[in-house]
Amino acid sequence: GQNIDQPTEMTATEGAIVQINCTYQTSGFNGLFWYQQHAGEAPTFLSYNVLDGLEEKGRFSSFLSRSKGYSYLLLKELQMKDSASYLCAVRSSARQLTFGSGTQLTVLP
Amino acid sequence: ETGVTQTPRHLVMGMTNKKSLKCEQHLGHNAMYWYKQSAKKPLELMFVYSLEERVENNSVPSRFSPECPNSSHLFLHLHTLQPEDSALYLCASSQETSGGRSYEQYFGPGTRLTVT
Numbered sequence: 001g002q003n004i005d006q007p008t009e010m011t012a013t014e015g016a017i018v019q020i021n022c023t024y025q026t027s028g029f030n031g032l033f034w035y036q037q038h039a040g041e042a043p044t045f046l047s048y049n050v051l052d053g054l055e056e057k058g059r060f061s062s063f064l065s066r067s068k069g070y071s072y073l074l075l076k077e078l079q080m081k082d083s084a085s086y087l088c089a090v091r092s093s094a095r096q097l098t099f100g101s102g103t104q105l106t107v108l109p
Numbered sequence: 110e111t112g113v114t115q116t117p118r119h120l121v122m123g124m125t126n127k128k129s130l131k132c133e134q135h136l137g138h139n140a141m142y143w144y145k146q147s148a149k150k151p152l153e154l155m156f157v158y159s160l161e162e163r164v165e166n167n168s169v170p171s172r173f174s175p176e177c178p179n180s181s182h183l184f185l186h187l188h189t190l191q192p193e194d195s196a197l198y199l200c201a202s203s204q205e206t207s208g209g210r211s212y213e214q215y216f217g218p219g220t221r222l223t224v225t
Binding site for chain 1 (some may be wrong): 113142149150151153154157164185189199214215217218221223
């Protein structure tokens with residue numbers, strides 16, 4: 001089966017750094033994705049990791065450890081517009097993308 | 110039009126109705142997906158059409174029926190739905206290669222479905 005865990009909610013202050021963790025147990029692995037979803041909108045792609053290590057893209061970075069079944073999304077210099085749900089998703093070998101329940105991030109002024 | 114579009118954006122239907130959701134992608138992708146998003150639940154993959162191959166989730170009830178006439182269009186036909194089927198239905202597309210390399214999925218805005 002597929003199991004993806006991430007915290008339900010997180011709160012941080014504008015300008016701060018926040019790390020959203022994701023652990024997974026899946027029957028096959030072909031990459032891990034992070035998506036951002038604002039309320040009432042479609043998810044938008046943030047990052048993709050298939051090899052161990054850190055991928056940096058502007059204020060956002062994503063880390064993967066395949067041996068630990070662990071990933072995190074790091075958001076720096078938080079802005080109010082970063083308030084959204086962040087979805088961790090794992091691609092299994094069967095062309096299936098399994099999503100976690102999402103982490104609702106609230107950025108406070 | 111650019112990206113992935115979905116119509117209608119909102120749909121209210123009775124349990125005896127038949128309706129269809131439409132998705133169109135303008136990205137030249139070769140894979141399309143239907144997802145269901147219910148409140149407080151993870152996005153749930155319903156159907157995939159990839160490289161002319163249909164992959165479906167066996168837990169999807171037969172009252173949902175997908176149709177993919179070509180690589181740019183995807184439909185979800187609905188009939189005799191139940192109130193618990195009320196949810197946001199998202200369409201997505203991606204570019205898949207025969208080698209299995211994963212590319213990100215681009216999502217449409219979704220259809221908010223309410224079954225009364």
